[in-house]
Amino acid sequence: MRILFFATFFLMIVFNLTAQNRKSAELKLPDPLLSENGITITKIEEWKSVRRPEILEMVKKLMYGISPEAPDELKFIVFDQSEDALKGKAIRKQVAVYIPGKTDYHLLDLLIYLPKNIKPAPVFLGLNFQGNHAVNSDPKIRLSDKWVWIGAGGSIKNHPTEKSRGAVSSRWPIEMILKKGYGVATVYAGDLDPDYFDDFKNGIHALYPELQNREDNFSTMGAWAWGLSRCMDYFETDEDIDSEKIAVLGFSRMGKAAIWAGAKDQRFGMVISNESGGGGAALSKRKVGEDLARLNNGNRHWFSKKFKEFNLNEEKLPFDQHMVLSLIAPRPVYIASAEVDPGSDPEGEFLSAKLASPVYNLFGITAFSNIHFPEVNRPMLKEGMGYHIRSGTHDITKYDWEQFLKFADLNWK
Template structure:
């Protein structure tokens, strides 16, 4: 019933083409630059989305019980075997945590800083991840926390001289390099002081600690340590880099559950761009994450693949062959054959709150496709008793909407901005206050 109503409304309203519209001059310029890529909405081919509430055998999902027992597990398995790849299950038995830095009066006494080395195999010479944590000192413990991976090393997110600098991967050369001191605070996409002032903690780790981001990555990081679990040869459903990074986020959650300063029941997992894809996949699999946020995640993240708008399955598989499992390559230029689409990834997070955000100038990531995926997940959220997405049409620029599903499209380019952060903290306030009465 929910899906029939959604499809009927989409047909009447032109699939959400009210509200925001892309700049025609930008569409023209991008189309001229890449005539092989769809940037004109009129060129989006007709498509039919798989119904998230109809099982593979045709059974219609009409109760929450059937969703949890049958449909959700089969959707999860589809994404595991056909797109992101299958990761090792659960916390490694040998994994250990080493708190190598603890300062309860950091940043002029306003913050408790912790740095934790997570040894995935328990061995000092094995793969490990440095987790940098800032917690506000002015709020009662335990503290709700935003968790996200970063692109360039923990030392780049803040100028704090105590943050350990360690080697990062040079993606072009496929080797590790030691950053210089002058790179501290060079990528300020995490406004630590503003997050702390709102009463939230923030934790981050360098994604290259988990696995490097280049085609030959399977010889390094967690792949080198754990691929032996799959046998002598990697099977076609073995984890790709996005699945590995998502697995690393769950290992950070394993640590949070041991730290009395952190409220492990109120952890928000967030990601930007390829790490937005990662956050969605982590949140879909690991129900311990209370809120899931995708920032400009595009193709392979929140955007509907069947629209073929901006970056496509074929383009992403060619440019980043290590991100997904080998099976996913079968769907290059064959999106209509996929037994899933990204609305079903968002639906896997239900009934937990999820937020999808786009940027006005980031047409490569298909902002409308991101909104439509959130909208198409709404029937599952409604079935599970939530308010879902409280709008039918794509909202205007800089006009966020926040139900159990949240969405905004803001001015500007592909980035994680302070505007985005303020909206995400508003969203966390809305849902955490509902449960606890205070942030």
């Protein structure tokens, strides 16, 4: 029976790869360097003043939705600081971010670990799934007061307890990152918007009801990305942090948010997407894995109402994710995939980066212009662009982080 199972599984993979190759050959994708009035962009200034604003406005209106302007001011309260965290290996800071008003609104808690011997330090920033306390067993991390997904596969909503400390520490190898000379900062995504549909009445959407009764409404993906930019607002005030070397990073749905944050906010110095799949790095028009119908029907709060018009109708979409990635240029971007993760469409993730390369070329960066889909566990680290597909399933692992650190060294050191 076991032999029959593996034979069937192997044939399914072969069939899927053949179908994917056929889909790739049939794709008709819009050119990121062809403006709406039919002019080919050949100069950096044309990209900045004409084509980049066109693409940005298009994806806002049709996919991610509009977001509010940054608040005129934010209040940052460092409620915890230790020069001797993690058994003397790190500086720990915990920062509560508030939007001032009649009653200050507690926007998020930002957890930061910094290497002790580097100031200002470059930092990896990412959203987490289960609360800041879940990324490390450090007992000083404040427990989230929001609900989190717990249980097998995230099946139950509940408030966290002491038992949940360090629950996802394997995804955040903080000591390894610190040893390489980088800091780590993270925020619980549920601080910004809980990951379930309630018609945009909870989280920060409640502060901006005027942005909901419209087709390009303020979405959950927009809220998560907007919150990452508010973390950048804090970094610009902290002399211990190199705000010009912030890598915004995300795994799975948080990888989708990281791409959108980095595409919109050019203050982020690097963008890293780990298995973000449909609505992230993967090309929508391939219709492989997480297609738009599955994406929008299963998680109808993630993107704008308008985006649902392209369910089972990807051909009508006037852009694709390679154009979202192109908005990151010339800042470095890294895309990571996993071999046993067909839902994220690894080849579609790679192709998206490759098809964004012509925009990087404008800036004198070769990127992936002449690169083919790599072998498993053979990372490609180029100036401005990186990619790997590793063995294993949908997760973010030590191996992934090792490549991100090498890529940061290549581009920043």
